[in-house]
Amino acid sequence: MGKSGKTLNLIAYLFLVIFSCLGSAAESPQEAIKSAYIxxxxxxxxxxxxxxxxxxxxxxxxxxxxxxxxxxAVEKRKVRGHSMKTRWVRNIAELLPTDVIIVDQKFNRHLSKINSLIKDEPVLVISDHAKEKQLFGINFTSLESNRIGFEINRYNLVYQKLKVSTDIVILGGTEIEIASLVKEMESDIEDSRDKLSQMENEVIQKQKLLDEQSLALKQQERQLADLDQTIRGQRKSYDKLKKEYTELNASLVVSRTELNQNNQLLQTKQEELQQKSVAIDDLAELINRNKQLLIEQSNALKSQKAELTQSQRQLENQMQTLSQQELTLKEQSSTIKTQSTALYGSIILLLSITVSVVMVYRGFRIKQKANLDLESKNNELKEINFKLTHTQDQLVESEKMAALGGLVAGVAHEINTPIGVGVTSSSHLLDLLKNFSRMYEKGQIKRSDLESLLADLTESGDILHRNLLRASGLIRSFKQVSADQTNEEIRTFNLNEYLGEICQNLRHKLKQKKHEVIIDCPKHLSITSYPGALSQVITNLIVNSVIHGFGDKTNGQIDIQATLVEDQLIVNYRDNGKGIPEGTREKVFDPFFTTNRSEGGTGLGLHISFNLTQKLGGRIKCLPASEGAYFQITLPVVKEK
Structure with a gap:
């Protein structure tokens, strides 16, 4: 395939730039050209x-x-304002994070693993003489006369969410890519012409509207000028009147102030005069009262002297009578003392008997009332316990349905990607067939057109087939796990595959912060048990690890090891999160116990897991671990023969 003079000049220039930067280090022209291409x-x-x-x-x-x-050498240059950084790795696990992966020709056998690693991440894969087109974005090829060319897998670039400019045709590439990109450029140019024509028409219309608005604006400016002159004349008259009003108002304020001061002074004098006249009247009345009081007291003093003389005489007569009575009283006092002693004793005895009877009766009434209160409290406690049990059952069911709802949302999110890629591929296939049909009707079909169509159909069909298989697998695993969670039925199933389906349905939660689940289980181990209960328990443990164990941590790891010992399935579940404190480990299976209530935690996940294992005749334990959390689940099973 020939290249334009502009392309040859550009590549030669880049070749010289790289050689000038590296000097003797650049011993291979082809490697330098590939670096320039990249x-x-x-x-x-x-x-x-x-x-x-x-x-x-x-x-x-x-x-x-x-x-x-x-x-x-590219680290010394910039592309579209971005600086560049190069890395050299020899292990697939060290490839990410990156924006571009350049695969040496001798490492093409790893392209499939690299595609599985990056999945749908926006990473450009550049390979060298790769044979499988679906595994790269751009691939170096050899042309005639030992020249270097390249080919582009535009469908892979779209899948990786990368946008390639049509201007890349100036660098070369295969005939298929150039023809496709030229068609896109012609289509874009035609669309641009149509848009430009529409914009010119809109500009002409807006110019006419602008001219009309400018004429109306000039008329309004003239009217505003006339109004402005009128307003200025009125403003001068207003300023003169305002000045006169201000002067009159100032003089009026001064007069009012003086009048208020005089009124206040007059009022003060009048109040003082009135107070003094009232005080004089009160003093005169008080003097008259004192005179009458002195006259009355002198008369009373005279009458009291006469009465006092008479009382002294009567007192002497009474003293004589009292002395006679005193003798009589002494005789009667001894008799009275004897009788009072007997009376006091009787009263004390009667009071003690009465108090004893009252105390006995009061104790009986208190005991009877306490029994009634105790019976009422027991009834209330039974009713509350029934409501609590009912509410707890409802919360457990709600927690199960919430988990199933989260499972549905996650699977819908996972299915969206392969379905979207499938729709894009099918749309592209329809466009290719329509173009081919038009060329067939016009009789313009060439052999190269047919080969190009077959290649595109094969590639698009392969992409569509792979993504539909992926969506089908997701739906199949979701149907199985969701059916198991809603129906408590016993059945025989492959344990390793079933654990994989559970983790696949939770992938939307795990991939947000790049957490990984490693399953260690014999591939052909089939058991007879309740898969729904096992799914609920494993799901609750994984969700707990993601929310509580890992928190904001990324790249967390969960290990699930399953072994069959006689008729007992033992599942060891570990994560490398922040772990469970000693004091908290004893409470993790209690209902409503959670350390994350402020963010919506209910504290029922592990309680449900505990009840499910107990119901199946098994047990779940939270064991101490040096790192992260460690749970051991034991369930009775029937091994398939």
């Missing part, structure tokens, strides 16, 4: 969060030291 690819590819990126990370996966040194 630098230019980044100018035509946009990431979803491109506006928020400051640095693009390029990761080289291979063993060619010279090529990595050539690639590292």
């Amino acid at each position: 630098y230019k690819f980044l100018s035509y590819v946009e990431w979803p969060d491109d506006s928020n990126k400051n640095t693009l990370v390029l990761t080289y996966f291979g063993k060619n030291k010279q090529f990595f040194e050539l690639l590292s």
